[in-house]
Amino acid sequence: MKLAIYGANGYQGKLVLAEAVRRGLDVVLVGRDITRLRGAAAVVGLSGADVRPAAVDDHDALVAAFREADAVVNCAGPFTPTGAAVVLAAIAAGRHYVDTAGEQPYIKEIFDTFGAEAEAAGVTVVPAANDACVPVDLIAGLLAARLGPLEEIAGVHVITGGGGPSRGTLRSVIESMDIIKAGGLVYDDGDWRAGLPARHTSIILLGGSEAVPVATFPLPEVVTIPRHVQVRHVEGLVEAALSAQLSDPIDPEIIARLPEGPTEEGRRTQRFTYVIDAVAADGRHGRGVVEGPDTYGTTAVIAVESARRLVTDPAKPGVLTPAQAYDATGFLNFLVPHGVHWTIEEDTPGN
Known part of the structure; x- marks a missing residue:
């Protein structure tokens, strides 16, 4: 091939x-x-x-x-x-x-x-x-298969470590600056809309005890999930501090002087957690979690x-x-030997 x-x-x-x-x-x-x-x-x-x-x-x-x-x-x-x-x-x-x-x-x-x-x-x-859209989209489909028609899905991205984004990522941020400042598209009642207020302002992560402040953000899976899941509302969220940081203008000349991307050591220290919270039309809850290392390598x-x-x-x-x-399931399990782990739980408390 x-x-x-x-x-x-x-x-x-x-x-x-x-x-x-x-x-x-x-x-x-x-x-x-x-x-x-x-x-x-x-x-x-x-x-x-x-x-x-x-x-x-x-x-x-x-x-x-x-x-x-x-x-x-x-x-x-x-x-x-x-x-x-x-x-x-x-x-x-x-x-x-x-x-x-x-x-x-x-x-x-x-x-x-x-x-x-x-x-x-x-x-x-x-x-x-x-690294994000594929596992999150797959897990959303698995949640919908378990829960049936959904009232909402909220996807949350949390990334720690890693030595910073690549130049290409920062240039992509510039291209998306207007939609980032608007909080991204949200899927609501059959269409994608910009400027809708977030339904969620914080989330408790797996194993955590304190709520993490979050803000709406233009995540890819907001575009993909409603194309195969029967759901009324889908929004993408990141940590509020990251959203605020990426909403500041970035000088292209500064980007050109930065390293091409994080070092190998920086990538080894990076961890991501993607949470997919789903609420069924009958009120049941489900949560999918994807965790792994090195967003660029993954x-x-x-x-x-x-x-x-x-x-x-x-x-x-x-x-x-x-x-x-x-x-x-086959694709998600393929990722496990690469350090990516995934879980799905039903009837978790709402956030």
Whole structure:
């Protein structure tokens, strides 16, 4: 199997490349700078790597490069200004597509724009194949299967350690600044809306005794969950302090002078906890929890596995959520040896 990795020379792209090589997959490195692509190949020990220069605005070059592979993994953020062109090229090449995006407006745009084209081409597109959206979306589906129709889902992200975000993440924050300041899209009564007040202002984490203040935030799973779960209200939340920090303007010149991303040691110290609280229409409660290390490394594992599964165990064509494309329990259990642990409990107290 061969994966085309677009943006293989970026911080996240190099981690995805290393994971693909570790798993014995063939790769095509695609991007606009052939020198940087060759440098990325050298880092993971690829001599004579298949390198295909293609700028994001060169549709023909992208299509030609993607046709050399079985599936495309797009790691080139920010995705809001460029991601749609890569999706379009993957569809034109007849190749399944995943990306590592976390930008909520972009993810919604892909669902709203490319479903019919992907279906007609026999291609499956799964945006947001990252450390958070995939496991959270899968667990939301499992909760709904247990609880039935839901009144609401509240997803909460808590991340500690890690040495700070990558330059690419910070540039994606800039692209999403308006929606971050508005608290992100919230799904409510059949549509996605901005500016709705949060239903939850604090959460008690597993094993904790004190409430953690939270605020609404544009999380990817707010876009994906309502597409496969019967639910009236879905909101995404992060710690209030993080929301306030990311709502401050970031100078692009400062970002350019920062390290490309956290060091290996920094990534080893990082931990994430994603909580999915669900309330059924009949009042029952359920909670899913995903815990693990290293958001960037885990994203690499998830992105490669997401693309691999589309090739070896095809889903229906179209733009799909993770829960629509993959077997939830099978994928979640695949992540356990990589340090990601998940639990689901029913009838937990509300927060």
